[in-house]
Amino acid sequence: MSRFTIGKVAEAAGVGVETVRFYQRRGLLAEPSPVRTLFREYPESTVDRIRFIRRAKDLGFTLAEIGELLALSEIPHESRGKVKQLAEQKLVAIRQKLVDLQQMETTLSGLVQDCSGRGSLDGCPIIEAMIHEPTKCDHRGN
Incomplete structure (x- = not known):
């Protein structure tokens, strides 16, 4: 699995480094721990997560709503009903x-x-x- 520094994550996701940090402060992205180097490294999946956040923002979802959608997406057996309900409300x-x-x-x-x-x-x-x-x-x- 590839790992990226914050600059590489930001570049791959098409956002700035401060956006990545902001999403971390808001609890939408996990804080990475230093792994093999002195730099914090992010898993490749972080890029997809940031893209998800950006797309959801473009559709009008608030960061709190996006957090809820992200939490739902991490529950393997969750039904689509709750996601649809959130989208209908939006x-x-x-x-x-x-x-x-x-x-x-x-x-x-x-x-x-x-x-x-x-x-x-x-x-x-x-x-x-x-x-x-x-x-x-x-x-x-x-």
């Missing part, structure tokens, strides 16, 4: 974000259309809407 959250973004786009588009872009800020519809109107796109009160 999908619902993404769809809600899309609805929120569409509402934001509609509101801001209207404000931009209402603003001439000329003159002083007195009566500017964009500024006035931010001062006097509740945020229409934030239906959760955040």
Whole structure:
């Protein structure tokens, strides 16, 4: 089995050394011990684990959720049900974000259309809407 220094792991996974260290601090990667040299060496599987983390992040999973997915992936007889449930929950959250973004786009588009872009800020519809109107796109009160 090949072993890599932190620089080689980072390079092979397409991330920086600090990213590898960050994932270690977050508990997503195990801290390697010095093996044959003074340098800490990582197993080859660390590269795949980092790629997994990056892909999951690209799909919108948080680091905590990724930790849960990684833990599930290490249980040989775990059913796919829990993984699917986590993915379904993420999908619902993404769809809600899309609805929120569409509402934001509609509101801001209207404000931009209402603003001439000329003159002083007195009566500017964009500024006035931010001062006097509740945020229409934030239906959760955040």
